[in-house]
Amino acid sequence: xxxxxxxxxxxxxxxxxxxxxxxxxxxxxxxxxxxxxxxxxxxxxxxxxxxxxxxxxxxxxxxxxxxxxxxxxxxxxxxxxxxxxxxxxxxxxxxxxxxxxxxxxxxxxxxxxxxxxxxxxxxxxxxxxxxxxxxxxxxxxxxxxxxxxxxxxxxxxxxxxxxxxxxxxxxxxxxxxxxxxxxxxxxxxxxxxxxxxxxxxxxxxxxxxxxxxxxxxxxxxxxxxxxxxxxxxxxxxxxxxxxxxxxxxxxxxxxxxxxxxxxxxxxxxxxxxxxxxxxxxxxxxxxxxxxxxxxxxxxxxxxxxxxxxx
Amino acid sequence: xxxxxxxxxxxxxxxxxxxxxxxxxxxxxxxxxxxxxxxxxxxxxxxxxxxxxxxxxxxxxxxxxxxxxxxxxxxxxxxxxxxxxxxxxxxxxxxxxxxxxxxxxxxxxxxxxxxxxxxxxxxxxxxxxxxxxxxxxxxxxxxxxxxxxxxxxxxxxxxxxxxxxxxxxxxxxxxxxxxxxxxxxxxxxxxxxxxxxxxxxxxxxxxxxxxxxxxxxxxxxxxxxxxxxxxxxxxxxxxxxxxxxxxxxxxxxxxxxxxxxxxxxxxxxxxxxxxxxxxxxxxxxxxxxxxxxxxxxxxxxxxxxxxxxxxxxxxxxxxxxxxxxxxxxxxxxxxxxxxxxxxx
Numbered sequence: 001x002x003x004x005x006x007x008x009x010x011x012x013x014x015x016x017x018x019x020x021x022x023x024x025x026x027x028x029x030x031x032x033x034x035x036x037x038x039x040x041x042x043x044x045x046x047x048x049x050x051x052x053x054x055x056x057x058x059x060x061x062x063x064x065x066x067x068x069x070x071x072x073x074x075x076x077x078x079x080x081x082x083x084x085x086x087x088x089x090x091x092x093x094x095x096x097x098x099x100x101x102x103x104x105x106x107x108x109x110x111x112x113x114x115x116x117x118x119x120x121x122x123x124x125x126x127x128x129x130x131x132x133x134x135x136x137x138x139x140x141x142x143x144x145x146x147x148x149x150x151x152x153x154x155x156x157x158x159x160x161x162x163x164x165x166x167x168x169x170x171x172x173x174x175x176x177x178x179x180x181x182x183x184x185x186x187x188x189x190x191x192x193x194x195x196x197x198x199x200x201x202x203x204x205x206x207x208x209x210x211x212x213x214x215x216x217x218x219x220x221x222x223x224x225x226x227x228x229x230x231x232x233x234x235x236x237x238x239x240x241x242x243x244x245x246x247x248x249x250x251x252x253x254x255x256x257x258x259x260x261x262x263x264x265x266x267x268x269x270x271x272x273x274x275x276x277x278x279x280x281x282x283x284x285x286x287x288x289x290x291x292x293x294x295x296x297x298x299x300x301x302x303x304x305x306x307x308x309x310x
Numbered sequence: 311x312x313x314x315x316x317x318x319x320x321x322x323x324x325x326x327x328x329x330x331x332x333x334x335x336x337x338x339x340x341x342x343x344x345x346x347x348x349x350x351x352x353x354x355x356x357x358x359x360x361x362x363x364x365x366x367x368x369x370x371x372x373x374x375x376x377x378x379x380x381x382x383x384x385x386x387x388x389x390x391x392x393x394x395x396x397x398x399x400x401x402x403x404x405x406x407x408x409x410x411x412x413x414x415x416x417x418x419x420x421x422x423x424x425x426x427x428x429x430x431x432x433x434x435x436x437x438x439x440x441x442x443x444x445x446x447x448x449x450x451x452x453x454x455x456x457x458x459x460x461x462x463x464x465x466x467x468x469x470x471x472x473x474x475x476x477x478x479x480x481x482x483x484x485x486x487x488x489x490x491x492x493x494x495x496x497x498x499x500x501x502x503x504x505x506x507x508x509x510x511x512x513x514x515x516x517x518x519x520x521x522x523x524x525x526x527x528x529x530x531x532x533x534x535x536x537x538x539x540x541x542x543x544x545x546x547x548x549x550x551x552x553x554x555x556x557x558x559x560x561x562x563x564x565x566x567x568x569x570x571x572x573x574x575x576x577x578x579x580x581x582x583x584x585x586x587x588x589x590x591x592x593x594x595x596x597x598x599x600x601x602x603x604x605x606x607x608x609x610x611x612x613x614x615x616x617x618x619x620x621x622x623x624x625x626x627x628x629x630x631x632x633x634x635x636x637x638x639x640x641x642x643x644x645x646x647x648x649x650x651x652x653x654x
Contacts, residue, residue, distance in 0.1 A: 016584040
């Protein structure tokens with residue numbers, strides 16, 4: 001029977017060589033993944049990130065995370081930087097840190113980074129901004145928090161990877177009245193940055209004597225919003241309408257039904273009034289050129305006389 | 311159930327019996343004194359236990375997961391399935407209880423044992439893991455097909471629907487360890503076996519990763535050509551990546567390599583072999599699997615007489631010899647024990 005082929009046999013007989021310089025990549029041994037990058041740090045030496053944009057840490061989520069850590073361990077160490085001989089600050093991983101606290105652990109695996117304040121702020125925001133679970137208001141606050149670390153708004157936007165216009169939408173929250181800010185602190189999801197920017201635009205437009213009325217309208221809208229009876233995107237419109245009606249001195253009769261004009265039972269046009277205005281439409285060919293001019297003049301006279309009365 | 315037994319000479323080797331043939335025959339109560347007896351895997355196991363002075367019924371198995379051998383390569387056609395099936399049947403003939411898991415949607419291992427995945431009702435490993443991760447009811451026993459009597463060789467078969475595994479694994483937390491958790495949760499069932507063999511798909515995906523993450527050492531099957539060496543590079547980066555990602559959990563995956571398809575008159579085989587041994591001197595199994603005709607004989611799928619491993623079909627061939635030698639060395643390499651008893 002033929003002899004079985006073995007590696008050692010092939011080398012001994014010189015059929016194959018075992019000392020080539022080869023190009024195949026090496027398998028890394030256990031010690032090649034240097035464990036000195038990950039270090040264990042006592043929980044009491046670690047402080048949360050002051051630039052942390054996340055303001056809410058729901059208990060249920062933390063408990064779920066803690067349960068998964070208890071079961072399979074921490075897959076990714078948290079990122080920290082050294083701020084003094086005995087204390088560290090979290091760059092990323094506050095949820096994991098809190099979960100470790102829940103588990104009554106004394107130490108947590110950390111990766112040490114050296115980074116400046118500005119970098120740290122950007123890292124913390126960038127880590128969280130792209131996740132859906134951070135609200136616009138929380139992002140806006142954290143941007144405000146780190147704004148002065150950057151020479152200009154443009155460089156701030158660049159560092160964060162935002163469009164400049166979009167970043168200004170985040171700033172719109174600052175122009176909102178105090179009572180909304182209080183509500184946002186409790187429920188940051190109340191208003192999106194787009195809704196805030198729309199509301200800010202309305203408040204910039206109205207004259208100072210109408211401000212108080214607009215504020216009342218806004219409060220009314222927020223109350224409705226909290227009852228989910230109005231969509232947040234409709235609030236700006238709601239305020240502007242209320243203010244308009246207030247300045248008109250009366251509530252315009254809103255007639256959503258068209259009143260149609262007929263000649264010989266044939267529809268030739270309609271009258272329509274809504275909050276957008278009053279519309280009179282007459283079909284082509286009904287009025288001659290002279291009649292049209294006459295109508296214009298009547299309207300002009302009517303409007304001039306009514307404005308001089310008021 | 312397959313009816314497979316080996317003749318006296320091989321049976322003696324599998325038991326590790328040095329004495330005379332009549333003495334050997336006397337180990338088996340029910341066998342007649344005829345020369346033409348065949349010995350099944352269960353016979354060999356019982357004979358081994360008898361020689362060790364252990365009563366099979368008195369064996370108490372610890373609830374501990376057995377070693378797992380996952381046949382891997384990032385390329386198809388390197389002999390993963392042939393070697394996986396071959397080792398599995400050889401190990402069971404050595405008296406070890408073997409569970410095979412077909413982890414390849416192509417279901418080649420299932421086909422190797424003559425099971426028609428197109429007509430049979432198959433519960434594959436993906437379905438079991440899905441039910442486990444969704445906390446639904448499942449029974450592994452119903453998914454297991456006995457191949458050799460006495461649960462010496464069992465198979466969890468596969469079919470094409472196993473490809474779905476990747477889509478649901480995508481959404482599972484710590485998906486790399488779903489299979490490991492599944493094994494741990496059913497340790498009572500899996501500890502019945504002395505070794506678990508997994509045949510993997512040639513690709514690198516979530517399913518192959520979750521199998522690898524349950525192992526301590528994968529078995530890389532390399533065909534001796536340039537394309538396989540290229541696939542080896544992909545496998546190395548895959549293994550290094552997993553080790554990097556889960557290093558902090560104390561996870562480390564090692565690799566054991568089997569060279570397959572050696573032919574003395576093909577010089578590229580020798581070049582590839584030289585590259586392989588120079589690159590991974592301490593990871594290669596000493597047994598080289600030859601390019602042998604016996605491996606190629608399963609030409610008609612699902613035909614009973616065509617199915618089976620090379621050991622079943624041609625136990626005295628050079629190919630079967632290589633598989634037996636390889637299996638013997640893997641017992642040491644993977645620390646496979648006979649119901650917790652170390653036998654060398």
